[in-house]
Amino acid sequence: MRSKAPVLLFWLVLSAAARAAEPLPVFDAHLHYNEEATARYPVARALEVFRKNGVKGILANSRPNDGTRALFEAKAKDIRVVPFIRPYIVRSDVQTWFRDPKIYALIESEMKRGYYRGIGEFHLHGADAGEAQVKRIVDLAAAKDFVIHAHSDDEAIERLFAHNPKVKIIWAHTGFGTPAEKLEQYFARYPALMGELSYRSGITGGEGKLTPEWRRLFEKYSDRFLLGSDTWITERWDAYAQIIAGYRAWLSQLPREAAERIAFRNAERLFAEQAR
Numbered sequence: 509m510r511s512k513a514p515v516l517l518f519w520l521v522l523s524a525a526a527r528a529a530e531p532l533p534v535f536d537a538h539l540h541y542n543e544e545a546t547a548r549y550p551v552a553r554a555l556e557v558f559r560k561n562g563v564k565g566i567l568a569n570s571r572p573n574d575g576t577r578a579l580f581e582a583k584a585k586d587i588r589v590v591p592f593i594r595p596y597i598v599r600s601d602v603q604t605w606f607r608d609p610k611i612y613a614l615i616e617s618e619m620k621r622g623y624y625r626g627i628g629e630f631h632l633h634g635a636d637a638g639e640a641q642v643k644r645i646v647d648l649a650a651a652k653d654f655v656i657h658a659h660s661d662d663e664a665i666e667r668l669f670a671h672n673p674k675v676k677i678i679w680a681h682t683g684f685g686t687p688a689e690k691l692e693q694y695f696a697r698y699p700a701l702m703g704e705l706s707y708r709s710g711i712t713g714g715e716g717k718l719t720p721e722w723r724r725l726f727e728k729y730s731d732r733f734l735l736g737s738d739t740w741i742t743e744r745w746d747a748y749a750q751i752i753a754g755y756r757a758w759l760s761q762l763p764r765e766a767a768e769r770i771a772f773r774n775a776e777r778l779f780a781e782q783a784r
Contacts, residue, residue, distance in 0.1 A: 567775070602631050682733070
């Protein structure tokens with residue numbers, strides 16, 4: 509009787525090759541659907557942008573929160589929408605939200621909807637992170653098992669964890685320019701810290717190649733990074749395909765398992781753990 513092993517091996521190799529040829533699924537962990545974008549990108553068109561680019565999930569946060577609610581309440585079966593409360597009503601709130609009582613009231617009001625999973629993205633730097641209202645929000649997030657999404661410098665990140673070491677933080681842009689060796693220290697010190705990579709400088713060098721320090725960081729901490737489009741202006745929506753393609757270009761230089769973690773598995777794990 510002829511052995512089935514060669515046939516099985518052939519199909520396993522063929523299946524692996526087909527999987528490798530498919531575009532890597534992406535979870536977009538920094539997606540804004542601000543009021544300026546809604547006219548050019550109504551909900552149906554926004555969802556189609558995700559589908560065309562192989563984006564299977566998004567972390568949605570918007571100014572005001574109406575945009576996030578619209579995406580979540582569309583109930584798209586093929587795109588997971590993880591809604592976050594953004595502590596801004598108008599653009600100028602970026603300068604004052606951390607000490608404005610009406611923003612804390614906004615967060616409490618939105619929480620009553622029952623489906624939000626985090627707070628942010630918010631902008632917070634230096635000593636402003638020491639404000640009493642910031643600690644109150646961090647403690648609230650930790651108590652509710654919410655994730656916070658912080659566009660912050662190094663000092664603010666340290667102050668946020670000092671407020672409550674149990675809080676989970678997505679660091680927008682992974683600090684923009686914080687050196688890779690310092691990031692490694694932060695990931696070792698703060699197990700609940702995730703780094704989101706939109707606008708992050710230094711990842712690639714000439715000809716789009718991963719730099720040695722970032723390759724090392726991604727391979728050591730492949731479970732701590734997330735991708736994001738940061739569609740903070742409508743032009744970023746217009747460039748969405750190029751943004752996602754740019755991620756896939758350097759992810760292809762990593763081992764497949766590490767690339768999958770960064771592309772989508774870390775986000776899936778983070779929000780699956782949060783739901784327990």
